[in-house]
Amino acid sequence: MHSFKSLSEQFENHFNKRHFPLSPANLYDAAQYILKIGGKRVRPVSVLMACELFNEITDDAYHVATAIELFHNFSLIHDDIMDKAPLRRGMDTVHSKYGESTALLAGDVMLVVAYEEINKIKPSTLHDVLTLFSKTAKEVCEGQQMDMDFENRLEVNLDEYIEMITLKTSVLLAASLQMGAILGGAGKGNQQHLYEFGKNIGISFQIQDDYLDAFGDPDKFGKQIGGDILSNKKTFLLIHALSVATDQQKRDLEQLMSGKDEHKVEKVLQIFKDCNVEEWANSLKKKYADLAIKHLDETAVSEQRKLELKNLTHLLLERNT
Amino acid sequence: MHSFKSLSEQFENHFNKRHFPLSPANLYDAAQYILKIGGKRVRPVSVLMACELFNEITDDAYHVATAIELFHNFSLIHDDIMDKAPLRRGMDTVHSKYGESTALLAGDVMLVVAYEEINKIKPSTLHDVLTLFSKTAKEVCEGQQMDMDFENRLEVNLDEYIEMITLKTSVLLAASLQMGAILGGAGKGNQQHLYEFGKNIGISFQIQDDYLDAFGDPDKFGKQIGGDILSNKKTFLLIHALSVATDQQKRDLEQLMSGKDEHKVEKVLQIFKDCNVEEWANSLKKKYADLAIKHLDETAVSEQRKLELKNLTHLLLERNT
Numbered sequence: 001m002h003s004f005k006s007l008s009e010q011f012e013n014h015f016n017k018r019h020f021p022l023s024p025a026n027l028y029d030a031a032q033y034i035l036k037i038g039g040k041r042v043r044p045v046s047v048l049m050a051c052e053l054f055n056e057i058t059d060d061a062y063h064v065a066t067a068i069e070l071f072h073n074f075s076l077i078h079d080d081i082m083d084k085a086p087l088r089r090g091m092d093t094v095h096s097k098y099g100e101s102t103a104l105l106a107g108d109v110m111l112v113v114a115y116e117e118i119n120k121i122k123p124s125t126l127h128d129v130l131t132l133f134s135k136t137a138k139e140v141c142e143g144q145q146m147d148m149d150f151e152n153r154l155e156v157n158l159d160e161y162i163e164m165i166t167l168k169t170s171v172l173l174a175a176s177l178q179m180g181a182i183l184g185g186a187g188k189g190n191q192q193h194l195y196e197f198g199k200n201i202g203i204s205f206q207i208q209d210d211y212l213d214a215f216g217d218p219d220k221f222g223k224q225i226g227g228d229i230l231s232n233k234k235t236f237l238l239i240h241a242l243s244v245a246t247d248q249q250k251r252d253l254e255q256l257m258s259g260k261d262e263h264k265v266e267k268v269l270q271i272f273k274d275c276n277v278e279e280w281a282n283s284l285k286k287k288y289a290d291l292a293i294k295h296l297d298e299t300a301v302s303e304q305r306k307l308e309l310k311n312l313t314h315l316l317l318e319r320n321t
Numbered sequence: 322m323h324s325f326k327s328l329s330e331q332f333e334n335h336f337n338k339r340h341f342p343l344s345p346a347n348l349y350d351a352a353q354y355i356l357k358i359g360g361k362r363v364r365p366v367s368v369l370m371a372c373e374l375f376n377e378i379t380d381d382a383y384h385v386a387t388a389i390e391l392f393h394n395f396s397l398i399h400d401d402i403m404d405k406a407p408l409r410r411g412m413d414t415v416h417s418k419y420g421e422s423t424a425l426l427a428g429d430v431m432l433v434v435a436y437e438e439i440n441k442i443k444p445s446t447l448h449d450v451l452t453l454f455s456k457t458a459k460e461v462c463e464g465q466q467m468d469m470d471f472e473n474r475l476e477v478n479l480d481e482y483i484e485m486i487t488l489k490t491s492v493l494l495a496a497s498l499q500m501g502a503i504l505g506g507a508g509k510g511n512q513q514h515l516y517e518f519g520k521n522i523g524i525s526f527q528i529q530d531d532y533l534d535a536f537g538d539p540d541k542f543g544k545q546i547g548g549d550i551l552s553n554k555k556t557f558l559l560i561h562a563l564s565v566a567t568d569q570q571k572r573d574l575e576q577l578m579s580g581k582d583e584h585k586v587e588k589v590l591q592i593f594k595d596c597n598v599e600e601w602a603n604s605l606k607k608k609y610a611d612l613a614i615k616h617l618d619e620t621a622v623s624e625q626r627k628l629e630l631k632n633l634t635h636l637l638l639e640r641n642t
Contacts, residue, residue, distance in 0.1 A: 023463075024463055024466045024467050024470060026466055026469075026470060027462065027463060027466035078425055078426070078429060081422075081425065082421075082422040082425060082426075100403075101402075101403040101469055102466065102469070104399055104402065104403060104425065105399070105403075105462050105465055105466055107429075108399060108428075108429075108432070108458075108462050109458075109459055109462040109463075111429070111432060111433075112432075112455050112458040112459050112462070113455075113459070115436055115451070115455050116452075116455045119448060119451045119452060119455065123444060123447070123448060126444070126447060126448065127440060127444060127447065130436070130440045131437075131440060134433050134434075134436050134437045134440065137429075137430075137433040138430055138433050138434070138437075141348065141426050141429050141430040141433070142344075142345055142348060142430075144426055145345045145347055145348035145423065145426055146345050148347075148422055148423070149345060149347060
């Protein structure tokens with residue numbers, strides 16, 4: 001069994017190539033550009049790890065891992081257009097560098113190339129992998145639409161927010177793990193456990209992400225603390241705070257969000273603390289992490305084989321310690 | 322054998338339904354909306370006709386026809402965003418009605434649903450149809466990129482323009498016919514003849530489209546005459562005129578294109594006439610139509626079976642008579 005780090009290196013070696021024709025250069029250079037920005041490659045490596053849980057890592061697992069990473073980058077290009085984001089990981093976004101029309105097309109073509117990668121796998125698993133891939137792709141679009149819809153709504157409850165986050169970010173990790181399981185020859189039950197394992201890690205990770213944005217150590221987190229608060233983003237923390245706040249705290253929060261108070265971040269954080277948001281977030285994060293581990297525990301392979309996926313869980317969910 | 326008209330009605334009955342889930346409503350209503358704008362459905366019906374050339378029309382042919390029409394509408398949604406087009410067939414474009422972000426996502430999700438339709442066909446043809454579908458989808462994106470690139474270039478030669486038009490519009494008709502042939506059980510040679518038949522019809526059709534925009538009867542053509550001239554669009558006519566014009570005619574054309582002469586359309590048309598653009602366009606259109614028919618003639622099925630595809634060719638290429 002290989003560690004996440006070891007498979008990351010192997011995947012990177014495999015993935016680090018030109019995935020597109022040379023011409024038209026504008027289109028395909030734009031598509032290739034975002035792949036060079038890099039990333040943790042958690043999703044594609046999860047395909048490999050889930051496959052190895054049941055079997056040797058096959059060429060098909062690399063094809064599907066590649067498809068997943070291409071799909072993820074397609075969604076980043078289009079999300080960045082929708083969010084009008086100028087930067088990603090400190091570099092120009094595709095549309096900042098190549099213009100919106102070319103970025104839109106580069107995303108389109110990347111989605112098509114993702115499907116081409118899927119079509120390289122052996123016929124016996126093609127239909128099942130395609131079914132899961134397309135179902136997941138639709139859900140990711142649905143999650144992005146819900147996120148945009150929520151921006152225009154005053155109130156969003158916790159269940160709705162969890163559904164949005166699940167679709168927008170968690171199902172792709174879940175599907176990556178299930179596809180790896182399919183390629184490893186796992187039965188339906190084990191496939192489903194891997195899916196639920198990934199889905200719940202994804203939710204737990206997002207709770208942690210929202211938490212760290214507000215309460216993290218700026219040196220370790222690598223982002224500006226309070227960014228979500230400054231941009232009035234709906235997060236796990238804000239949604240919970242609004243649901244338990246006193247009328248006065250609620251009024252204060254709403255006033256802070258609509259105004260330009262120069263101490264906005266500190267004041268909002270103080271209300272979060274007064275509402276016990278920290279403890280609540282940590283316990284919710286733990287709830288989903290436990291659920292994830294429960295599904296891994298119930299997967300019918302030896303404990304020894306599960307070790308690296310458990311290590312990955314800790315790697316992903318203990319960034320703040 | 323069924324006529325185009327008869328299969329159009331059958332396809333419309335099959336296609337006229339909700340293709341998407343109900344929620345999130347914003348996303349999927351936007352996707353469904355463009356399908357109601359309608360269209361001639363030439364591409365999906367071509368799938369059915371090509372299938373029937375070799376065999377009975379199967380359920381798989383309807384799945385692929387549906388996928389082709391969804392793909393076509395995905396490309397229309399995204400092209401309209403790139404072109405900032407307010408109207409399509411006299412109705413609001415998707416982004417005018419639902420906003421650019423939702424239109425972008427609605428296009429994305431429509432492409433995914435097109436792949437879902439492909440995935441419904443039987444395993445024995447899935448790989449081949451997917452391969453052709455994805456290859457064609459990439460080419461359509463490449464054609465759109467070339468079209469955008471050409472807008473920023475002073476000179477485009479005829480070969481480049483034909484390549485762009487082939488990718489942007491002809492390969493989808495070609496692929497529709499080849500997919501129908503695959504599903505009908507045709508061998509590689511016949512598949513290739515059907516592909517070339519469709520590709521050359523597509524090019525011939527585009528020459529005719531450019532011609533009618535300049536020289537057509539406004540009552541029959543249904544569009545404003547001279548629209549391409551007013552918007553300085555590079556067309557077969559302009560590219561040829563610039564390549565044969567005298568230095569004086571070239572200067573006049575360039576001046577007309579950069580200025581706001583109120584008689585611009587008439588003056589450009591006069592130069593086109595002086596350059597014999599009409600005869601040239603008609604002979605080029607005929608060259609590609611003949612090439613199309615040659616490939617249909619060489620397809621190894623009885624003349625009787627080819628009748629409806631010949632009728633379709635006349636229907637598409639004799640709009641001005």
